[in-house]
Amino acid sequence: MMHGHESRRRALLERGFHALCLGAVLLPLGLLALLVGDVLVDAAPRLSWDFLTSYPSRRAAQAGILPGLVGSLYLIGLTAAIALPLGVGAALYLEEYGKRGWLARLIEVNIANLAGVPSIIYGLLGLELFVRALGMGRSLLAGACTMALLILPIVIMASREALRTVPNTVREGAYALGATHWQVVRQVVLPLAFPGILTGAILSVSRAIGEAAPLIVVGALTYIAFLPRGIDSPFTALPIQIFNWVSRPQEAFMVNAAAGIVVLLATLLLLNGLAIYLRNRLQRRRYW
């Protein structure tokens, strides 16, 4: 009798704890849903085609996000063009070439540390190195170089992950046919790892879209009434424009900020969806 009571108490306790743990997962997710829902409701009055195609304005109701949207697209395009070759190259070196050398180990430790550096510190680096020392000014190029350094560790780690999925037997087969090291890498390993590299690349770049802090330090403008004309042009980006609107005291600009957030989240969702779609499509032709 005592024993049955004790075990019932224990079962109850276990069930209670189970519920508590599940709650710890569901409550934050509920909060996230609430956040997205709230932003959508706040944004509804401003979400229109006009909002996407207009320039910022002193009058909240006429202000649009065009320069931010175009700036962000240019910025991530340029960031990707800089970070991807470097990142994939570094990953190839670490996985396919210098596996056990001291230099490879130094690079490896260093990448792990860089990944933990706060993004705003990259802004300080970009300000001194790209904007001042290399004379790029507060330009799109300086912003993209800064962002490229910021996402480089993520690109490298994702690419290495993808390279590691290529089985060694495939490499050995190619060597057995007389291929050189680079031929093996270029014609066998890279094509096989490509879907994984691509997915990782898109996910890393989507991290860059949401980043505001380093761009503020590098000197992205918060009020801009033109589109970037080239890589040396001043620029703004979606999160910068949103930050500018959030910082204003007038209620009307908060609606703009919410609408800007919807545009930002939609862009992110689109990119992530694309990454998943490409991965599923390309991965269908597996050889092993």
Add this chain to the structure above:
Amino acid sequence: MAQARQRAGTLREQIIERALLGSGVISVVTTAAILAVLAVETVAFFREVPLSRFLADTQWTPLFADKHFGIWPLLFGTLLTSAIAIAVALPFGLLAAIYLSELAPDRVRRLLKPLLEVLAGVPTIVYGYFALVVVTPLLQRVVPGLAGFNALSPGIVMGVMIIPMISSLSEDALHAVPMTVKEGAYALGAGRLETLFRVTIPSAFSGITASVVLAISRAIGETMIVAIAAGQQPRFTLDPRVPIETMTAYIVQISLGDTPRGTIEYRTIFVVGAALFLMTFAMNLFSQRMARRFRKGDG
């Protein structure tokens, strides 16, 4: 002829290897450049302002006529918001990790884990908006004397953001505890909860510590949430209800104005940046060391 072609081939191979190595070295150069940039401006700063004024003053007013350079108000702002964030993220992250690793059926786990990761993928500017527009007004109904800008609301929101950082690394650590160890506990008559709290969690302790330290470092370096919702008033206080300023938010504030290069005001952002870098770097190193310990499997 064939030999010449072969030699050209080897040269090509070597050039390619060098080029790949070069792209790897860029990351090392990046670290060196960060250190150099922070060091140069910091040294220049301390040539004008003695270290004692930086460490022994409790006011931070570089933009005023009466300039004070005491780092403590910014440091307190940063520590306050980070502490609040951890107070939120630690229980949630840990319980979520326990659920995902020990309790959830496999199908549920595969659904919930990526959803939880989404929390860390939402841009911080979105969380900042949420803190300012939703959470602060809600809290103002409950917390008397809560200002429009405060440490509490961005701290809580930041906590939600870093839940996945704690849950995912802690989950790995819990998962790495060998089944045989748990089975040993069950064999001794321990129940599920006893096994969890007396055996599994203590065994995973270094991994859990690693996740928490990493999350603290992330909270210290987080910028946009606090820049939007915590205010711009460096204040030597631990009161979570009043406007404060964090180290990161200060860098944003100065960057938004036009502070000419070479002035002492300009240099302050690098000094604050250097302090920020040192703090997060030390924490990341510590966290990596702890994480390596659990990966090796000796608790």
